[in-house]
Amino acid sequence: MKRTAFVLSLCLCLALGSCAPGGAPDDDDPPPEPVAVNIIENAASVEVGHTFQFHYSVSNTANTSCTWSVDNVAGGNATVGTVDGTGLYTAPAAVPTPAQVTVKAVAVADASKSDTATVTVLAPPPFTISPATATVPAGASQPFTTTADVYWSLEGADGNTAPLGSIGTDGVFTAPLAPPLGGEVTVVATSKTDPSIHATAVAAITFSNASFHGPYAFVFRGADAGGPTFIGGRLTADGAGAITEAHLHIYQGAGKLDAAPFTGAYQVQADGRAALTLSDGETTKTLRGVLASDDSAHLIGSGPVAAGSGEIERQEASALSGSTPLGTFVFGYDGTDFHSADDPKRGQPIAAAGRFVISSDTLDPIHDGIADINRNGQWIEGGDSGSTFFGWITYQGYGWGYMRLGHTLGADQFAYFMLSPDEALLIGWYGSLYLGETLGVIGRMARQTAGPFSASSLSGALADISHGYRAVPVPTPDPFVPAGPAFSAGVVTANGAGQFTSGLTDTNVGGTVGQGSPVTGTYAVAANGRGTASITAGGLTNTTAVYLASNNSAVATGLDTWGTGLSAFSPRTAGPFGVGSLDGHYAFTLRGTLTSPSTDVSGQILFNGLGALAGAVDINAAGVLATDVPVTGSYTMEATGRGVATITAPAATWTVTLYVKDAATVLLLGTSFPSNGTLVRQY
Template identity: 30%
Template sequence: MNDSLCRPASLFGEISLMRRNSTSAPMSVLNHNFVARASRVLQRLGFLSCLLTVALISLLALVMISCGDGTGASAGTPGLTFSNASLKGQYAFSFVGTDTGGPAMLAGTFLSDGNGNINSGVEDSNAISGILTNEVFNGTYSIGPDGRGSATITNSRGLSHLQFVIISVNRALIIQFDTFASGTGSINQQAPTDFNVSAISGAYVINFYGFSAVGSSYVATGILTADGRGALLGVIDENDGDFKPNLPLAGTYTLAPNGRGTAILATSSATSHFSFYVISRSVLTFVELDSLPFVSGVARAQQGAPFAISSFSGDYAFGAGGQTVSGPFASAGRLTADGRGTILAGVRDDNDTVNVTRNLAFTGAYTVSPQGRGTGTLTSPTTSYTLLFYMISQTEAVLMSSDPALVSIGEMSGQQSAPFGDSSVHGRFGVMDSILTGGLEQDVVSQITIDGAGTGHGLQDLNAGLLPTPPTVVTATFSISANGRVMATMSGARGQSDFALYLASSSRAYLVGLNPGVAERGLVEKQY
């Protein structure tokens, strides 16, 4: 848990402190041209809207980074107790947030000693105020029996604070908890035996999000193949309001003994520079080190190729976030694929801050290539979306809108344990969500115990527009349909809010807020 704290803290500590005290950063790391360009872009696009778009999308990547879904036998057991010893070892983190200067993205690594100390922290950050690489940090943390914790991170610019909830000894969800910065992130235990170039080999599905070279909201997905010797080849699809499919991609990568790597990726129109951190040979987390584009993301090892149309078959839950012409967009839903190119029994809930659409039924059609690249159309009585997806496996995929009017990316997971009911969900859960309301970003992390009869209770930490609040009691009521759609009402630090959740399993769910004027996206994971 201390690890999770460390990560977010370091991530946000770096970002927030960098923004607050940007004059203390070496001039060599400040790109003044970027500041000027970004200021013009953000004014044109709507500053807060763009920031939330990144926050909403980044939550999806946190699900994809997860090394497990909490289905272990110990999940939710009455005797489950956490402490400072719950996280010990080396962890990687990724984080996206905002401070008083604008958006910021970070990734890094640290060591946790299991006694409340964070050491040997190194991170890379990209923010409006500049790009910093190999920044050193350390810190302290404290974890309670319910898995809720706090951390203080120290770097050359001062202190920052985090709140978090432990999912397991391998993973935690975190938020920044300062008056000068807020954001969301995760930490994940690393596999040091994979800290070598030869371990990074084979095909990876990538999921990138952020801002394009002209400052508009940007999402991308594709296949990146590593040869285990430092060379990369692939194909990428991009959408920044101008959909660009099947762009050839080539590059190189290196990897240091601490699990930090560097990568150069080039298309015919642009060359981008990244740092990345190895969680395992199957999961890598990226942050770009260029002024613009300004993106971060995840790469997941692909399994099961070659694929066919029959590879996409069965029940799936999904979550997505991004930007429409109306503003930030959040969506969650479920569908059934028949393995022959037809989508059946689809239903979803959408919120773009102007329109809230509940329980919208849809059907559709799809194709799948041998490389796992799929295309599809989702059709309802009121809307029609075109999309593409890349299969990570037969039960997981990255999905992205190919509609220029909807810059959105998400994840799809095969549903397990259906049909569902109120008794399907019980035990202790971590919840993290990001919200835009009243022109301000709010980030929330909660620990909730659910009784299996439709009610839950716990504690919640909220950073409401750079105003951290004391821990607040949160209560919830749920009604779970057989298809995994959950109607929920929660009362906590923000008052009463309505949500739709879609169960990927009894241990994990995608969350979308249903409150007018509030775009909200989140995830729920069972503690174990």
């Protein structure tokens, strides 16, 4: 199962310190790249009277429009078929001679640039399938019938790797538990007497309660007028709307609740948006969210949880093995001291990154730990004054347990929730009766693989996204003001020899926006995977501590004085990119709440591959929830993979910066309000 890696920003410290926009090009800049047209599907077979949607991209120009033709006839005709301005081809009523025709797209920006695709027009089969189309909720069944004696089979879209469901010899189709790529499954009936003859039907798959099934772990960061709340736990969803076998941990200024049993219910809508209700018999927590697949969802708060955001991910069967994890792990966490008036570090933010070893040694199960901690802009290097730390770990059941990390001067008590033998979500706590301090954090740990490490362990294109905080003045001012939020997203290229040779980053620090700032810098990596990086963007240079979990994947924290936050690198797909790089239905999340209530959004948005978008979202604006909000808009995409989306809801319009990470994931930076998030392709 694909897991969410540590994906946070290289340039968080730069976001905290400066938000200068990118510089203007100089006279030595290379000439622009030539316009390029690419039709994604180079061939298609289309039955007479049916349609086929070609997808395309136009790179290196702001004008991404094309003119289309069929066999050099503009727009086509009734003999060879027609094609509209979006690339939608409609086959003629009869098979032409020859049966193959050529569809061509020509760039409006440069008529010398074009691409072609071949269409084979097919005669109708001597039998048909009934129904020809059907909408089937995930996990549900739909019978298909035909008058011929046939074999039944299923086909998915080109490039699909997701399950398609199943179909029996009687033609009864059972839908997969989440929509596959393209959202459709083609049902194929092949003649037993002549296998060259077949008919097809289409099953459109939607999400349903069956999409949320089995064991999951989750963490959530919320805030209301009383301060921040950190929630973590695990649950089992029955696939029919009920939650069982659940334990909830809540850490807040008033105290903590550990491993409280709870039950709940949920409802998944056709587009993947969902509502969850969790109750321990005395209090009820309600959450909204959107499923990216049947393996994961992004959460926002509603009801008593007020504002906030989080994530929920499937626990693999191997994560429920009944024992503590073993091996070397890299971790990262962040949070704040609570807002209680008598806490001497009231509201101060904290972030940490590090590594430790878990062994079967009963006297010293966690050892050789090192961490870099930034508490309110004060760097604590390598644990307690540079020494290693130790700790212990227990297993409680259902893939979760407790950890203690000694002498780290940060959060030292954790509940962990295994997602797999290699990865876990964390919720942490520190409380000192002597000092009067209490803080809460959430985070993640991942098994460290590969190694020994070196500068070559960071090489090539990397993506980054971050969240962090401005430092709180010391002593704490009265009236108290929570730490200001800072967000960033961007991309960077490492040369494998200690240099960041290029990159871009966008930042939003408390509403002050920096756009498209160039990034350069240097880095060094020790054999144990700990490194440091010196990063320059927007005219400011800062330092960060980096811990590699594997080659090109690392969690990090800033070492400078104006604030703190969590950051990391992850591999990025090479370009060039265009508006066609976003094509499909995406789970959309923007999170703005860190230390105080802000705006958090989740929902589903369709990007059509041509620069237009539409969908429906749920919005929590500082504790005020609006559901089923329709949105429309447009988006652009540069060859670098940086783009801008304008999203319009009935009451507001948002501008969001886009950075393509890979075919399934786009990183987001909110510019209309401080936030960041992701687009994760559903289908």
